[in-house]
Amino acid sequence: MSKQDKNEQEIRETVRTGYRAIAIGQASPCCCSDRSGPADPARLAAAIGYDEEDLANLPDGANMGLSCGNPVAIAALQDGQTVLDLGSGGGFDVFQAGEKVKAAGHVIGVDMTPEMLEKARHNIRQYRERTGLDNVEFRLGEIEHLPVADNTVDVVLSNCVINLSPDKPQVWKEIHRVLKSGGKLSVSDLAILKPLPENVRSMAAALVGCVAGAVLVDETRQMLEKTGFTDIVLTPKQGYIRQMQDWNDPLYREIAESLPAGEKLENYVVSLSIEARKP
Template sequence: MSENTDTTDEEHRNLDAAEQRRAVRNRYARIATEAGGCADDGCCDESATQSSEQLGYDDDEVNSVADGADLGLGCGNPNAIASLETGDTVLDLGSGAGFDCFLAAREVGESGRVIGVDMTPEMVEKARENVVKNDATNVEFRLGEIEHLPVSDETVDVIISNCVINLSPNKPQVFREAFRALRPDGRVAVSDVVMTAPIPDAVRTDPESVAACVGGSSTIDELRAMLTEAGFVDVEITPKEDSEEFIREWDDSLDLGEYIVSAAITGRKPRQGESE
């Protein structure tokens, strides 16, 4: 990985990494513990069922998971682009209360395994409670940062993530870690926001805006460079233009659809002997 991508991420962030982590952790701890579940702006919708339908989940998916896992977080449906198979080991970066993990568990079956990683203790606690509610014997949740994944090398078949990588102060490190954790021919399937126009400095440097999935987004070219430099091939980033509608609902005071859209992001770790 060259230094250029890391530097670009730093320049766009303009926010101290510790301050950014603190804002993100505080926001999602509040979401996990408040009775209503969701915050009042950003990538979170108090009407979780309605929000999930907008994000691309069907009724069967929404109804298959016990209450408490779907907090209305996210900006897409990573499982829809993951092409999961029976027996896969899946890793969810920033797993929250576990909604996407429980959906993935249905796809990989009893012979598969799903691991969720989240840096917010309150979210991990909530997700572990949801394991019991969903009788999900093939799902586990670990406390950790997505820049330093608590998993061994080359032990994962598919990595999913839903509107979380934009929250990281070091996205290139996230993709390096994803590459390390994946087995050869493993793949990433990510739903996240991408920047389509320069975001006002007042938003980009505001900790709450960054924690709300707005201020920390990167452009498509930047993300493609990060993935490629980490070693991924077959990288595809596809914006979802219809996402502007629900993104605008995240903050009534800003026309967020002018700056960011949701995108499907995929890539593959080369097979052994395959040139990168």
């Protein structure tokens, strides 16, 4: 195994371990470290644009506070579409997408953590009871090697996950592979406006919290263009980071305190809405 392969594997294991702990309740989600405080999952979701009615219909525990945007709203999903969600966790975006595409549609969630997959599959029963729909499924897999056939997906969603990958070009290639011609991606992710200090990038907590693996906005555009995507729209949003700091989230406070004197985290990190199409 090469040094690069070893480093990538170590990063994946760090992420897998962190999210396993979140799934079984041994650690707090990165964006809602204090569930009794203002940054609880429901308030966070409402603050970043999720509809209260949609949230109310979710299975209990599907919203784990792991979002940094609302890719479902950006995607403008339609009846009958096939949708793929990368890093689906407890099924938060999958279940909402399922209601949008209705009985004729199909939504696939992919996650690399067996404990998350178990949680999501457990939630399917309540989803069926509340909506009358049977149109979602969850598959175990890494986003760099998706367990999905070529040219079969209308829309790919992802929410604060791609930045965790140690091989982002491969993720974009896989998204391109599974999309139908004319299909689109709708992603909410974290990105950086300028390079983070080394001490922040090397923090394991920051990695699992979706910050250390983020890349420059322009680098994201370059990767999308090189992969073959068109109609690329990147929309940076600084408000999400500002909210995390205002809510005194421990992770974001720890990272902010590690920055050079006088610097603000929002000057480095943004929530990024990513839209593009496969020709």
